[in-house]
Amino acid sequence: MGKKNCIVAQSGGPTVAINASLAGVVKGVKDSQVFDTIYGSVNGILGILNNNVINLSEIVANEETLNRLKHTPSMYLGSCRYKLPTVEESPETYAQIFEMFESLNIGAFFYIGGNDSMDTALKLSQYAASIGSDVRVIGVPKTIDNDLCLTDHTPGFGSAAKYIASTILEIAHDTFSYPVPSVTIVEIMGRDAGWLTSASALARNEYNTAPHLIYLPEAPFDTAQFLADVKELLKKQNTVIIAVSEGIRDKNGNYISAASQTTDGFGHSHLSGAGKALENFVTSNIDIKVRSIEINVLQRSGAHISSATDLTESFELGHHAVELAEEGVTGCMVTLKRLSSNPYKVAYGHENVAKIANEIRSVPREWINEAGNDVLPPMYEYLRPLIIGEPDIRYKNGLPDYMDISHLTKA
Amino acid sequence: MGKKNCIVAQSGGPTVAINASLAGVVKGVKDSQVFDTIYGSVNGILGILNNNVINLSEIVANEETLNRLKHTPSMYLGSCRYKLPTVEESPETYAQIFEMFESLNIGAFFYIGGNDSMDTALKLSQYAASIGSDVRVIGVPKTIDNDLCLTDHTPGFGSAAKYIASTILEIAHDTFSYPVPSVTIVEIMGRDAGWLTSASALARNEYNTAPHLIYLPEAPFDTAQFLADVKELLKKQNTVIIAVSEGIRDKNGNYISAASQTTDGFGHSHLSGAGKALENFVTSNIDIKVRSIEINVLQRSGAHISSATDLTESFELGHHAVELAEEGVTGCMVTLKRLSSNPYKVAYGHENVAKIANEIRSVPREWINEAGNDVLPPMYEYLRPLIIGEPDIRYKNGLPDYMDISHLTKA
Known part of the structure; x- marks a missing residue:
C-alpha cells in the first residue's frame, strides 16, 4: 500500500524557535524509511478543516532552505486560536479531519504549539483510538512562557x-x-x-x-x-x-x-x-x-539574537517526534529532560499528552527571595545553559534573510 | 618640550556607534607621530571641569580591547546634558578648562556628540583662538536622528x-x-x-x-x-x-x-x-x-544588530579627527561625503563647526509622497547602503561581550 505521509501544523503565540521544530519535523520525514511526503496545514488545524495545505517536501527542497526555515521567527505555517470542540459537541469536525487524513494518506499528525495545541493533540489521539485509526498524533511543545509541565523547559x-x-x-x-x-x-x-x-x-x-x-x-x-x-x-x-x-x-x-x-x-x-x-x-x-x-x-x-541551544533542541524535538511516530507512539508530547546543568546535557523523551494539556508550571516560590523582589541562585543555574550559543543567521541587504511568507501576507 | 597629549569626551544621547568613534580616536592617537597619551573625560565636558579623567591609552591596551570598545553600545565615557555657558557669562569656566588642558599637556580636544556638543566645540575653539592657545578642538558627529547638517549622514x-x-x-x-x-x-x-x-x-x-x-x-x-x-x-x-x-x-x-x-x-x-x-x-x-x-x-x-558600515565609518571619522588635529586643523567637525550610492562610496572631510552647531536637517518634503503617508524612491536609495554589513560581535555566556563600565555603574 506504499508509504504513508505526514502533516504538521503550528498554533498559539509566536516564538523564534517554532520553525526550528517545523524544520526538525520536515527533516525527520525526509530521513524516514517509513514516511514519504510532509504536508503543512496553514493556520493550525484550520488548514485541515479548510483544505489549506501545502507540500513542505517540495518547498523545503534543500539544506539551504531548511536552514533558512530553522532561523525564521514566528509561524511559517501561520497560527490559529481555535479551540477544538469535544467529539460530543461536534462529531462532524472529527469526521472531517480524519477524512482529510484519509485523502492525503496521512500516517502521523504533528502539532507544534502550547497548551491549547496539546489539548487538540489529546482529543485527536483519543478520537483516533476510538475509531481504530492508526494515525499517530504527537505534540511538539513551544512557548516563550516556559509554563508547560513535564518538560525541563520549552522550545522558544x-x-x-x-x-x-x-x-x-x-x-x-x-x-x-x-x-x-x-x-x-x-x-x-x-x-x-x-x-x-x-x-x-x-x-x-x-x-x-x-x-x-x-x-x-x-x-x-x-x-x-x-x-x-x-x-x-x-x-x-x-x-x-x-x-x-x-x-x-x-x-x-x-x-x-x-x-x-x-x-x-x-x-x-x-x-x-x-x-x-x-x-x-x-x-x-x-x-x-x-x-x-x-x-x-x-x-x-527577535530571531536575530536567538539561542543556538534553543534552536538546536527545538529542531531535535521535531525530529524526535517523527522517530516516535515511526515507532508507532501516539498521544504524546516530546519533552526535554535535563541530565545535568554543568556541563549542560539534555535527553529527548516523551510524555502522555493527557498529563500535560491544560496544566501550568509556575516558578517555584523557593527560587524567589523572601521579599519577592529578586530570584535566587537555583534560577541562575537553571537559566544559564539555555541562552548559550549564537546561530548562523544569514543576512541579505543588511537584514536577516528569512523564509518567504507570501502565503500568509497575501491574505 | 615632548609630545602633546589628547583628550576626548562624549555627550548627548546614546548610539551604538559612539564608542566606535571613540575607538577611532584612541587608535588615531596610538598611530600618531605627533601625539602621545589619549585621556578620556568622564561625563562629557563635566569630567574636565570635575577632574574626572581616565587614561584611555592604558585602558585600551590591545587590539582585542579596541575591538570590544568599538562594538559596545552607548557612551563608554558617560554622557552629560550640559550647555556650556558663553565666555561672557562665565569666563572662569573657560579658564578652568584650559588650565586642565595645560596641566595634562593637551594638544587636541575631541568632542563626540550631536548639536549641543558641536556648540561646545565651537565655543572652545573660539576661546582658544582668542587667548592664542594652540589646543585644537574637533567635533565628531553622532546622533541616531541623522539631523546634523553638512554631513551625508551621522554615525549611529x-x-x-x-x-x-x-x-x-x-x-x-x-x-x-x-x-x-x-x-x-x-x-x-x-x-x-x-x-x-x-x-x-x-x-x-x-x-x-x-x-x-x-x-x-x-x-x-x-x-x-x-x-x-x-x-x-x-x-x-x-x-x-x-x-x-x-x-x-x-x-x-x-x-x-x-x-x-x-x-x-x-x-x-x-x-x-x-x-x-x-x-x-x-x-x-x-x-x-x-x-x-x-x-x-x-x-x-541594540548593538547586537548594528551596521558594520556604520561602525566602520564611525571609527574612521574618529581616526580622521586625530589626523586633522595633527595637521593643525581646529574648529571643525569631521563629515561624511557620499561619492556614490551604487556602488556605495564615501569620503571623509570636515566642515567649519560654526556652520553646523544649532542647525537641523529635516527629511526633504519631496522624499515623502503627496499624501504624507509614505516615503519615495530617493529615500530608499539614500538609506540602503547605510545598514549593510554585520559586525563581529563577540559573545560571553550567551550575551554580547561589551566593555566593562564599572567607572559608570559604581556612581
Whole structure:
C-alpha cells in the first residue's frame, strides 16, 4: 500500500524557535524509511478543516532552505486560536479531519504549539483510538512562557530569555551613561508565569548590577513595598532598573495594570500595562526621571539574537517526534529532560499528552527571595545553559534573510 | 618640550556607534607621530571641569580591547546634558578648562556628540583662538536622528536604521502569523526629523509589504485622514502595520501625543506617546484588534544588530579627527561625503563647526509622497547602503561581550 505521509501544523503565540521544530519535523520525514511526503496545514488545524495545505517536501527542497526555515521567527505555517470542540459537541469536525487524513494518506499528525495545541493533540489521539485509526498524533511543545509541565523547559523560551537578558544589558549601558538619577521599568511578557522576567537576571555581570529589582506574578505585588524598595535603592545609587512581569498582581489577585487607565482625545479609556502603571506610580511619588519600556512582541520574534541551544533542541524535538511516530507512539508530547546543568546535557523523551494539556508550571516560590523582589541562585543555574550559543543567521541587504511568507501576507 | 597629549569626551544621547568613534580616536592617537597619551573625560565636558579623567591609552591596551570598545553600545565615557555657558557669562569656566588642558599637556580636544556638543566645540575653539592657545578642538558627529547638517549622514544612524528595519520585519512575521484582522502601530524615535521612521521602509521585500503606512514629523498629521487611510487598507488586507515618528504633529504644530493622557490610580495624569495615542484612537473608531509598540531605547542601544558600515565609518571619522588635529586643523567637525550610492562610496572631510552647531536637517518634503503617508524612491536609495554589513560581535555566556563600565555603574 506504499508509504504513508505526514502533516504538521503550528498554533498559539509566536516564538523564534517554532520553525526550528517545523524544520526538525520536515527533516525527520525526509530521513524516514517509513514516511514519504510532509504536508503543512496553514493556520493550525484550520488548514485541515479548510483544505489549506501545502507540500513542505517540495518547498523545503534543500539544506539551504531548511536552514533558512530553522532561523525564521514566528509561524511559517501561520497560527490559529481555535479551540477544538469535544467529539460530543461536534462529531462532524472529527469526521472531517480524519477524512482529510484519509485523502492525503496521512500516517502521523504533528502539532507544534502550547497548551491549547496539546489539548487538540489529546482529543485527536483519543478520537483516533476510538475509531481504530492508526494515525499517530504527537505534540511538539513551544512557548516563550516556559509554563508547560513535564518538560525541563520549552522550545522558544531560551531564545526569548537571551533576547531579554541582552536587551536589559543594553538598556543598562544606555541608562548608566547618564549621571542623573533615574528609574527605568522594563515590562516583560508573562501573564501567569515569571520565567521570562527571571531571565533578566542573566544580564548581571562583573560590572552590571541591573536589574536591581525583579517582580514576578508568583509573588504578590505590594505597591507600597515597591515604592519603599525603590526609595531604599536610591539612597545608595543613581540608577535603578526594574524588571517586571506583565502579570504581576496584588495579594487579592488583581492585575496591577488595571490600576492605570489611559484616556484618548475622545474621552474613551483604555487599560495600560504593568510597566506604564508603575511608571506613573513612581512619577507621582518620587521626584525623579522615570521611564517604562515594554519589550513587547520583539522578545518572541527577535530571531536575530536567538539561542543556538534553543534552536538546536527545538529542531531535535521535531525530529524526535517523527522517530516516535515511526515507532508507532501516539498521544504524546516530546519533552526535554535535563541530565545535568554543568556541563549542560539534555535527553529527548516523551510524555502522555493527557498529563500535560491544560496544566501550568509556575516558578517555584523557593527560587524567589523572601521579599519577592529578586530570584535566587537555583534560577541562575537553571537559566544559564539555555541562552548559550549564537546561530548562523544569514543576512541579505543588511537584514536577516528569512523564509518567504507570501502565503500568509497575501491574505 | 615632548609630545602633546589628547583628550576626548562624549555627550548627548546614546548610539551604538559612539564608542566606535571613540575607538577611532584612541587608535588615531596610538598611530600618531605627533601625539602621545589619549585621556578620556568622564561625563562629557563635566569630567574636565570635575577632574574626572581616565587614561584611555592604558585602558585600551590591545587590539582585542579596541575591538570590544568599538562594538559596545552607548557612551563608554558617560554622557552629560550640559550647555556650556558663553565666555561672557562665565569666563572662569573657560579658564578652568584650559588650565586642565595645560596641566595634562593637551594638544587636541575631541568632542563626540550631536548639536549641543558641536556648540561646545565651537565655543572652545573660539576661546582658544582668542587667548592664542594652540589646543585644537574637533567635533565628531553622532546622533541616531541623522539631523546634523553638512554631513551625508551621522554615525549611529545606520545602526539604528538597521535595528528598526529588522524589527519591523520581525514584527511583520509575528503579525502575519495570525489570520485575524489587526492594526499594529510602531512608534519610532525622532522628535523633529523623520529619518529613523523612514528606515522602516527597508523592511519591505519580495514577500513583505509592511509597513503599510509611514508618518513623519515633516508632513502634518491629520487624524481624520489617518483613520481613512487605515480603513481603506482594511478593505483589501487583514493586517495593517504602521510606522510613526514620536514627533508627528498636526497642521498647527501640536504633538499628537498630547491628545492622549494616562491617569494613574491616584488621579495624576501623564502624557503618553504618539503610538499609544493612535492605538487608542483606532480602538475608539474601528472594531479591530489594535496594538502599539514603542521601540524605545533599544533602537539606539541594540548593538547586537548594528551596521558594520556604520561602525566602520564611525571609527574612521574618529581616526580622521586625530589626523586633522595633527595637521593643525581646529574648529571643525569631521563629515561624511557620499561619492556614490551604487556602488556605495564615501569620503571623509570636515566642515567649519560654526556652520553646523544649532542647525537641523529635516527629511526633504519631496522624499515623502503627496499624501504624507509614505516615503519615495530617493529615500530608499539614500538609506540602503547605510545598514549593510554585520559586525563581529563577540559573545560571553550567551550575551554580547561589551566593555566593562564599572567607572559608570559604581556612581
